[in-house]
Amino acid sequence: MYTNVKNEKMKQMKRILAFSIAIVAFASATFAQVSATANATATIITPLAITRTAHMDFGSLFVSTSPGTVVINPVTSTRSATGGCTLVGATVSPATFTVTGLPAAVYTITLPGSAIITDGTNNLTVDTFTSDPTPTGTLTGGNSTLRVGATLNVPASQTPGIYTSAAAFTVTVNYQ
DSSP, X not given: OHHHHHHHHHHHHHHHHHHHHHHXXXXXXXXXXOOOOOOOOOOOOOOOEEEEEEOOBOOEEEEXXXXXXXXXXXXXXXXXXXXXXXXXXXXXXXXXXXXXXXXXXEEEEEOOXXXXXXXXXXXXXXXXXXXXXXXXXXXXXXXEEEEXXXXXXXXXXXXXXXXXXXXXXXXXXXXX
16 A cells, blocks of 8 residues: 555656646746847938028019019029019029038928018018929039029009018928
8 A cells, every 4th residue: 555655646746747847848938038139320411401692683673553473483584574564674583592411312392482572661472482493402412503483463553662571581491
């Protein structure tokens, strides 16, 4: 009987040992860790900059009893008139900017919606801004020329004067 009890206890201990080994093996497989590595990189690029090189100048004109417009074309740096506006002289200029930054980078252009130019209490609206290039430019060799034209809206019988903007209009460029 003592041998049977001893054999029985030995079998029970073997079962417990086998069960313990199985649990340890399963737990080791479940909690196994693996790892990998990675590098981090960053590229610091030349900041984008814009500098005005010429103001917009619609030149001289006169207006009849009919309203009209004067349009500066930024591609050709010329102007045209509609309605009661008649162009006088040849001095005209789109607003011109130099954009600098990362060579070969592409930039987007944001133009204003409108601007007001004044002579005392008399106002004229400048709107329909256009640019060359548009709607993006490329920094060939790290720089680009940006020209901005617009439409000057002139009411009928507008008071003569030298109209200028009290606040400059803003042209914004961003890396694309």
